[in-house]
Amino acid sequence: MKTSVVFSSKTGNTQQLANTVAAALPKQELLYTGAPNEAALAADRLYIGFWTDKGSCNREIAAFLKQVKGKEVFLFGTAGFGGDAAYFEKVLTAVKKHLDRSNTVIGTYMCQGKMPQSVRERYVKMQASPLPIPNLDSLIENFDRAATHPDAEDLHRLTDAVKQTESR
Known part of the structure; x- marks a missing residue:
């Protein structure tokens, strides 16, 4: 299965998560890593990272999510405000609204970011x-x-979440 890691990072937090995701994936399956790009859409599974802006993902990722069709998607992000699961779930719910229904969300992960x-x-x-x-x-x-944040524990939890999707 081909995978892509797509992310947008304003302060480096989400890039740190994206690097962790890419390191946890089998290298032979990794097709693309970087900013939103049409080349990433050739993968079967997309790991898409965002920074939180006004309770959802940033605009660049929102626009990219609208292009994604028929893929397995793992969403990951950072938020400066809140370290609580309820807030993160609210953000993830808003982000998922940018995805076409033909996609399957196979996992999510959020943590606080500096x-x-x-x-x-x-x-x-x-x-x-x-x-x-x-x-x-x-x-x-x-x-x-x-x-x-993201700290070592955040990155460890993200790695575990990614490895759970890889065992499917």
Whole structure:
């Protein structure tokens, strides 16, 4: 079975996941690894990685997903906000809406990803404003938790999820 790993990465988090996916796949089956490209569509199974934008995948991946037809698809992504399974499931549900019904989703994986330092600086600046929003402390705490992700445990769980699909 031919496979492709397609991803978009703004900060390097999703690329780190994509590299982990590619390393877990049998080399002789790997047809394509990289940014969305028509060449990836020649594979039977696509591992598609995204970064979270407004509760779904980024636009580049959304456009690519619409081109995918009749494939086995494994979706993986990173999100700066939230490390909780319910939030990740909500994002994945939104991402799946970009896929044609002829596809079969064979697996999913999401983890938290670090954000640019400018995000934290913006939160700190907002705290000094006359009317700061009430949840700024929790946003800063989330930013600090995200700073180490994806970590070794995230990558290990992703490898396990990919290997489960390969045993099918």
